[in-house]
Amino acid sequence: MASLRFILCCVLVNCACATIVSHDGRAITIDGHRRVLLSGSIHYPRSTPEMWPDLIKKGKEGGLDAIETYVFWNAHEPTRRQYDFSGKLDLIRFLKTIQDEGLYGVLRIGPYACAEGFPVWLHNMPGMVFRTTNKAYMDEMQNFTTMIVDMVKKEKLFASQGGPIILAQIENEYGNIMGPYGEAGKSYIKWCANMAQALDVGVPWIMCQQNDAPQPMLNTCNGFYCDNFTPNNPNTPKMWTENWTGWFKQWGGKNPHRTTEDVAFSVARFFQRGGTFNNYYMYHGGTNFDRTAGGPYITTSYDYDAPLDEYGKFKL
Ligand SMILES: *[C@@H]1O[C@H](CO)[C@@H](O)[C@H](O)[C@H]1NC(C)=O
Ligand SMILES: *[C@@H]1O[C@H](CO)[C@@H](O)[C@H](O)[C@H]1NC(C)=O
Numbered sequence: 639m640a641s642l643r644f645i646l647c648c649v650l651v652n653c654a655c656a657t658i659v660s661h662d663g664r665a666i667t668i669d670g671h672r673r674v675l676l677s678g679s680i681h682y683p684r685s686t687p688e689m690w691p692d693l694i695k696k697g698k699e700g701g702l703d704a705i706e707t708y709v710f711w712n713a714h715e716p717t718r719r720q721y722d723f724s725g726k727l728d729l730i731r732f733l734k735t736i737q738d739e740g741l742y743g744v745l746r747i748g749p750y751a752c753a754e755g756f757p758v759w760l761h762n763m764p765g766m767v768f769r770t771t772n773k774a775y776m777d778e779m780q781n782f783t784t785m786i787v788d789m790v791k792k793e794k795l796f797a798s799q800g801g802p803i804i805l806a807q808i809e810n811e812y813g814n815i816m817g818p819y820g821e822a823g824k825s826y827i828k829w830c831a832n833m834a835q836a837l838d839v840g841v842p843w844i845m846c847q848q849n850d851a852p853q854p855m856l857n858t859c860n861g862f863y864c865d866n867f868t869p870n871n872p873n874t875p876k877m878w879t880e881n882w883t884g885w886f887k888q889w890g891g892k893n894p895h896r897t898t899e900d901v902a903f904s905v906a907r908f909f910q911r912g913g914t915f916n917n918y919y920m921y922h923g924g925t926n927f928d929r930t931a932g933g934p935y936i937t938t939s940y941d942y943d944a945p946l947d948e949y950g951k952f953k954l
Pocket of ligand 2: 902904905906916917
């Protein structure tokens, strides 16, 4: 009897928790329902773990359904095969905090992120050419991506396992720079798609700014305006993965500012023209701690004119 109850319990827990995330041409569907999703970016290394519950809660109060973050390869693997997931790099803790607040997660593994780039050791490997059909590069990218996916799966954090993550991202705005790579770039993006798909995460993969994204990858738009964006497949919903609330700041530059009127207009037009997923980039920009600001001449503040200021307070 006890064991029967145990089995029943497991079955019920699994049934209750696993979430089916899919899509049609109109929207992302969650357990079969089309959803209009509002998301906001918060990058875990740009605040402290003590701040995370409050930042995420404020996002929820602000009407967000989901929190979107990159995974920062340069920070997690500063030396080849020596990893750091401590303190503000504790990705799993961050994802569990999202789960605790009852929000969804969008995990942009990349592992290329535009401002943060790559670990330095990667550059120094023999025969290395970044982000193209190059064995040395592809092996390292696959190794890191697989490790992140395995870590997240182990903690059952994908929606398919009952966790919060409804979407994952491979590569990052590659379409913007792929021209000069020619055929090698085109086959690289196909390889990325196959590699990601084979990791079997059970939720859709997105490729932002990639208008030749191979199916079933979902291509999405990043920008100040995305109302004119049309996905490359009739079965891909119209999604805005980076709605830029502002910009990063350079030394001596003025504070980035985008008026509320302009964003409100861009939003209304996006939804009017069929948009169904929007992500504020950023919701909380935070701080480039230590020497992570990057260059040339980026400030330690990554405020981004986001709704929450560097300290996590609502802006007036
Ligand atoms: C990454 O490469 C190392 C060898 O450098 C290997 O031991 C490890 O299993 C690889 N990890 C994955 C997830 O492929
Ligand atoms: C884009 O972000 C702005 C705030 O920065 C917001 O007002 C607007 O609604 C967002 N766009 C969409 C499509 O949600």
